[in-house]
Amino acid sequence: MADSTPATTAQRWDYAPAPESRDIVTLRSSYGLFVDGDFVDPVEGGSFKTVNPASEEVLAEVALATSADVDRAVAAARRAHTDVWGPMPGSERAKYLYRIARVIQERARELAVLETLDNGKPIRESRDVDVPLAAAHFFSYAGWADKLDHAGFGSDPRPLGVAGQVIPWNFPLLMAAWKLAPALAAGNTCVLKPAETTPLTALLLAEILQQVDLPPGVVNIVTGAGDTGAALVAHEGVDKVAFTGSTEVGKQIQRTVAGTRKRLTLELGGKAANVVFDDAPLDQAVEGIVNGIFFNQGHVCCAGSRMLVQESVAEPLLDALKRRLGTLRLGDPLDKNTDIGAINSPEQLAKITELASSGEAEGAERWSPPCTLPERGWWFPPTVFTGVSQSHRIAREEIFGPVLSVLTFRTPEEAVAKANNTPYGLSAGVWTEKGSRILWMAQRLRAGVVWANTYNRFDPASPFGGYRESGFGREGGRHGLEAYLDV
Amino acid sequence: MSRVSVRKTYKLFIGGAFPRSESGRSYAVSSADGRFLANVAQASRKDARDAVVAARKAFPGWWQRSAYNRGQVLYRVAEMLEDRRAQFIEEVAGVEGLDRDAAGDVVDAAVDRWVWYAGWADKVAQVLGAANPVAGPYFNFSVPEPTGVVAVIAPQDSSLLGFVSVLAPVVVTGGTAVVVASEARPTPAVTLSEVLATSDVPAGVVNVLTGRTAELAPVLAAHRDVDGIDLTGVDPAASGELEAAAADNVKRVLRPPLHAPDWRADPGTRRLAAWLEIKTVWHPVGR
Numbered sequence: 001m002a003d004s005t006p007a008t009t010a011q012r013w014d015y016a017p018a019p020e021s022r023d024i025v026t027l028r029s030s031y032g033l034f035v036d037g038d039f040v041d042p043v044e045g046g047s048f049k050t051v052n053p054a055s056e057e058v059l060a061e062v063a064l065a066t067s068a069d070v071d072r073a074v075a076a077a078r079r080a081h082t083d084v085w086g087p088m089p090g091s092e093r094a095k096y097l098y099r100i101a102r103v104i105q106e107r108a109r110e111l112a113v114l115e116t117l118d119n120g121k122p123i124r125e126s127r128d129v130d131v132p133l134a135a136a137h138f139f140s141y142a143g144w145a146d147k148l149d150h151a152g153f154g155s156d157p158r159p160l161g162v163a164g165q166v167i168p169w170n171f172p173l174l175m176a177a178w179k180l181a182p183a184l185a186a187g188n189t190c191v192l193k194p195a196e197t198t199p200l201t202a203l204l205l206a207e208i209l210q211q212v213d214l215p216p217g218v219v220n221i222v223t224g225a226g227d228t229g230a231a232l233v234a235h236e237g238v239d240k241v242a243f244t245g246s247t248e249v250g251k252q253i254q255r256t257v258a259g260t261r262k263r264l265t266l267e268l269g270g271k272a273a274n275v276v277f278d279d280a281p282l283d284q285a286v287e288g289i290v291n292g293i294f295f296n297q298g299h300v301c302c303a304g305s306r307m308l309v310q311e312s313v314a315e316p317l318l319d320a321l322k323r324r325l326g327t328l329r330l331g332d333p334l335d336k337n338t339d340i341g342a343i344n345s346p347e348q349l350a351k352i353t354e355l356a357s358s359g360e361a362e363g364a365e366r367w368s369p370p371c372t373l374p375e376r377g378w379w380f381p382p383t384v385f386t387g388v389s390q391s392h393r394i395a396r397e398e399i400f401g402p403v404l405s406v407l408t409f410r411t412p413e414e415a416v417a418k419a420n421n422t423p424y425g426l427s428a429g430v431w432t433e434k435g436s437r438i439l440w441m442a443q444r445l446r447a448g449v450v451w452a453n454t455y456n457r458f459d460p461a462s463p464f465g466g467y468r469e470s471g472f473g474r475e476g477g478r479h480g481l482e483a484y485l486d487v
Numbered sequence: 488m489s490r491v492s493v494r495k496t497y498k499l500f501i502g503g504a505f506p507r508s509e510s511g512r513s514y515a516v517s518s519a520d521g522r523f524l525a526n527v528a529q530a531s532r533k534d535a536r537d538a539v540v541a542a543r544k545a546f547p548g549w550w551q552r553s554a555y556n557r558g559q560v561l562y563r564v565a566e567m568l569e570d571r572r573a574q575f576i577e578e579v580a581g582v583e584g585l586d587r588d589a590a591g592d593v594v595d596a597a598v599d600r601w602v603w604y605a606g607w608a609d610k611v612a613q614v615l616g617a618a619n620p621v622a623g624p625y626f627n628f629s630v631p632e633p634t635g636v637v638a639v640i641a642p643q644d645s646s647l648l649g650f651v652s653v654l655a656p657v658v659v660t661g662g663t664a665v666v667v668a669s670e671a672r673p674t675p676a677v678t679l680s681e682v683l684a685t686s687d688v689p690a691g692v693v694n695v696l697t698g699r700t701a702e703l704a705p706v707l708a709a710h711r712d713v714d715g716i717d718l719t720g721v722d723p724a725a726s727g728e729l730e731a732a733a734a735d736n737v738k739r740v741l742r743p744p745l746h747a748p749d750w751r752a753d754p755g756t757r758r759l760a761a762w763l764e765i766k767t768v769w770h771p772v773g774r
Binding site (some may be wrong): 136231250255266451452453458459469487 | 573612619622627714727728735757760764769770
C-alpha cells in the first residue's frame with residue numbers, strides 16, 4: 001500500500017455546469033415557530049441565522065425557541081391529543097398522512113432545492129433519496145393508522161400521548177418524516193425540534209401541514225439549538241422522547257429521562273465496518289464503498305467508515321477505489337452532476353479536520369484525489385487512510401465526514417472480530433458473491449442493519465436502528481410503531 | 488431421639504460454581520414470622536463483576552446454540568424444578584409466610600411459567616421477526632437477537648415465581664443473566680441455581696447473587712460490559728440514579744413497576760422483547 005498513486009488514471013470528463021434552478025424556492029426573510037397550527041413569534045423574541053454551507057450566504061432568520069415556547073408547543077400538542085387526534089378514528093388519521101405524502105410529492109422539487117441550500121448535500125441526493133423517502137414514510141405509515149390492532153401489540157394498543165422529537169442536520173426532512181409519520185399514525189401528537197443548522201425544510205413541511213388542514217397542535221415545530229432540545233426533552237408534559245444524533249448527546253438524554261416514566265428511543269452514532277471478501281465483485285464493491293462513506297459527505301450515522309478488505313484483494317481494490325475517487329465531482333451542491341457537496345457547518349469541518357490530522361499523527365497514510373475546493377463555503381475532500389490499525393482514533397471514533405479508514409483481514413473470523421470491535425452497532429456491509437457467506441456474516445455482525453452487496457439503502461418497510469451504543473428502538477416497518485405505542 | 492439434619496450452606500452461583508462471597512461476608516435470613524432460616528452469602532462488588540465476566544464468557548456459546556436446543560435445556564430445568572417441588576414449597580412457605588397449599592400453588596405456577604418460557608425459544612423469531620417488502624431487488628428480513636448480558640434485580644416479594652418470571656425471558660432467547668435475588672427472601676433463588684447447575688444449562692448462562700440490593704444494583708447499572716438491566720426489584724424512588732448510571736453505555740433499561748405486579752397474570756411478550764435487538768438484513772436478489 002506504499003504506492004499512493006492509482007495504477008491508471010480514469011478518464012474524467014469536464015461537464016458544463018448544470019445547476020438546478022433555485023427559483024422554485026421562495027425564501028422568507030424570517031421564520032417563526034410553528035405552534036398550534038400557526039407561525040408565531042417566539043416569546044423572548046430571539047432568532048438565529050441559517051446559512052448555505054456551500055456559499056456562507058445567510059438564507060433566513062429563524063426564531064429561537066426558549067423554554068417558554070416549548071411550554072406553549074407542548075400545551076398545544078396536549079390539547080390536540082386530548083381533543084382531536086386521540087379520539088379521531090385511525091382511518092381518519094390515515095387520510096391526513098396520505099395527504100401529507102402526496103403534497104410532499106407535489107412539492108418535491110421545491111423541498112429538494114431547499115434541502116440542498118440549507119444542508120449542502122448534492123441535489124442528486126436530496127432529489128432522489130431524501131425527499132422521495134420522506135414521502136414514502138408518510139405514505140407507508142398512513143396505512144398503519146387504521147390497522148394498529150393487527151400490528152401485534154394487543155387488540156387495542158394506545159398511543160403514548162405527546163412525543164418530543166429531536167432530529168439532526170444530516171437528513172433534515174427525512175428525519176422529520178421518520179419521527180412524525182409513525183408517531184402520528186399511532187395517534188400521538190408531536191413537538192419536533194429540527195437541528196439549528198438545517199431548520200428550513202421542517203418549516204416548509206409546516207406549510208404543507210397547513211395545506212393538508214392537519215388539525216392545529218397535532219404537529220408543532222420549535223427551532224433552536226441544544227438548549228431548545230434540552231428543554232423539550234426535560235419537559236414534564238412530554239410522554240415520549242425520540243432522538244437521532246450523537247451518542248454523547250443521546251447519553252445525556254437518557255440521563256435526563258432517568259427516573260421519569262417517559263419512554264425513550266435513541267438512534268445514535270456508528271463506526272460501521274464495510275467488509276470486502278476476495279470473491280466480491282470488485283467494481284460493484286467500489287461503488288458500494290464510495291456510496292457507503294461519501295454519500296451525503298459521510299454525514300451519515302450508518303456510514304461505512306471502516307473498510308475491512310481481505311488481504312489478497314486489498315491492492316487491486318484500493319487501486320480501483322482511488323481511480324473511482326478521481327472521478328468524483330465536488331462542488332456546487334445544486335449542480336446535478338455534483339457527487340460531493342459541502343460540509344454542513346464550520347464546527348463539523350473542524351471536527352473532521354482534527355480527526356483526519358490525528359490519523360496522520362498516529363501513523364496512517366492519508367490520500368485524497370486531486371481536488372480543487374471552492375473558495376467560499378465549507379469543504380473537505382474525499383479522503384482515504386491506509387495502514388490503519390484498530391487502535392487509531394480514525395478507526396474508533398465517528399468522524400461523520402468523507403473519511404474512509406482501510407484495514408485488512410485474512411479470515412472471515414478475523415473480519416467478524418474486527419467489525420465488532422467497537423462500542424457502536426448500527427450497521428455493517430458485506431461484499432461477497434457467496435450467499436451462504438453473506439448470511440454467516442449477517443448472523444455474527446452485532447449491528448442493527450446489515451447490507452449485503454449494497455450499502456446505505458433505506459425503505460419505510462425496513463426497520464432501522466442500533467445495537468449497543470448506537471441506541472435502541474427501531475424506525476421503519478411494523479417495528480417502528482412500537483416506539484409510539486403504550487406496549 | 489430424632490436425627491440431627493444436615494443443613495445446607497447457601498452460596499452464590501457464578502460461572503457454574505458455588506463460591507462463597509470473596510468478601511467472606513454472609514447475612515442471616517429469617518422466615519416471615521421471624522425464625523432464623525439460614526445464613527446466605529453477602530455478595531460484594533467484586534462478586535458482581537466476576538458474575539458479569541462469567542455471563543459475558545457464556546454468551547456467544549449459548550446464543551449460537553439452536554433455538555430448539557435452548558428450548559430443550561430450559562424444559563429440562565422445569566423437570567428438575569418439579570422434582571424438587573417439596574423442597575421449594577417448604578422454602579417459599581418459609582420466606583413468604585404462606586401456608587403449604589398457597590406455597591404449592593406458587594411453586595406450580597413457577598414451574599408452569601418456566602415451561603411456558605421454554606417453549607418460546609423457537610417461536611419468538613417468527614412472532615417478532617419479519618420479511619419486509621422493500622422497493623428494490625432485495626430479500627429484506629428482520630430477526631430478533633439477544634441483547635447480550637442482562638443484569639436483573641429480581642422482585643423483592645415473589646421469591647420464586649417472580650424470580651423465574653424475570654430470569655426465563657432473558658435466557659430463553661440466548662441472553663445470559665446476572666440476577667440479584669430478593670434481599671430478604673433469597674433462599675428459593677439459591678435452590679433454583681442448584682437446579683440450573685444440574686440441568687444442562689451451560690456454566691455462566693445464569694449467575695445468581697445474594698446480598699444487599701443497594702450495594703449490588705449500582706455496580707451492575709454502571710458496568711460497561713452489561714448490555715441491559717431489569718430494575719424490577721428496585722424501589723422506584725431509587726431507580727433514577729441507576730437509570731442515569733445505565734446511560735454510560737446506553738443500556739436497555741426495564742424500569743421498576745409503579746405497583747406490585749401480579750406474577751400470576753399472563754406475562755405476554757413484553758419481557759422477551761425487552762432483551763432482544765432487531766437485526767435487519769438486506770440480501771441481494773438477482774440471476
